[in-house]
Amino acid sequence: MSSLNYRHLYYFWVVAKEGGFARAAERLDMAVQTISAQVKALEQSLGHQLIKASGRSLALTEAGQAALARAEEIFRLGQSLHDEVRQAASGPALRLAVGLSDGISKLAAHALLAPLLDTPALRLICHEGEVEQLLAELAMHQLDLVLAGQPSPPNPNLRLSSDRLLGAPVDWYGPTELVRKAGTDRHPERFPDCLADLPVLLPTGHSALRATLERWFDQRGLVPRVVGEFEDSALMAVFAARGLGVFPVSRLGADDLALMRGLRRLGSCEDVREEIHAIRSRRGLHHPLVQRLMASASA
Incomplete structure (x- = not known):
């Protein structure tokens, strides 16, 4: 089987997203005949019809629907590749994922996090939710830190530690x-x-x-x-x-x-x-930005 031509796949993807060859041609600033020929070449390469006439419009065959689903994934990954390469070229990002419990003052939380905002290549992710949900995410290492209005409840299975910040x-x-x-x-x-x-x-x-x-x-x-x-x-x-x-x-x-x-x-x-308490997992104890926040709050 010949290798997949991704340009042909891209033209098919645009036709499917736009709902027809004419709209795809307008979006791509190309001739309808050129795009039609590219999609035909893709169908020949795959050995299946992907698009069929349906009245005055077009419809995807079952094979076309499967191809579209895979094309969506491929081009989404392609965009991710661009983003990851750009981030790598600009230097590694320092990621900090913080959970903010529903009950705490977000203005106070912002003031606590403010000393970290000048960190080069900082990627700050803030999640808001119920304390129980955030603690579960912390235990699974989806978060580095949870800021809450009360300390973590005793639970030896979670292995979390709490410190009163202020x-x-x-x-x-x-x-x-x-x-x-x-x-x-x-x-x-x-x-x-x-x-x-x-x-x-x-x-x-x-x-x-x-x-x-x-x-x-x-x-x-x-x-x-x-x-x-x-x-x-x-x-x-x-x-x-x-x-x-x-x-x-x-x-x-x-x-x-x-x-x-x-x-x-x-x-x-x-x-x-x-009161605001910092709740951390064992891994969070060693996160450089968490350590910096703790030191800043106690200063």
């Missing part, structure tokens, strides 16, 4: 109009009682911070009017900036709020702290 105080921010209404810039003592009169945004129940805030409200006899709940602190900040309400944020992530216009600090609750 416990940052929580500040409250809101749109300028609501902060002015509360008057805490002139009368700081109005905080936190002013929260009872303002629309409040909170993290969802996935977050360990939510439970801490609920206890804090109870201790002060506050019944906030909750108008929104968010898993993502950055998304919560966006809605707050649009005027929806005031919200709590870890002081570690508060620096990123400067990137959003229209947000002002309402007050601070020093006795409420958001």
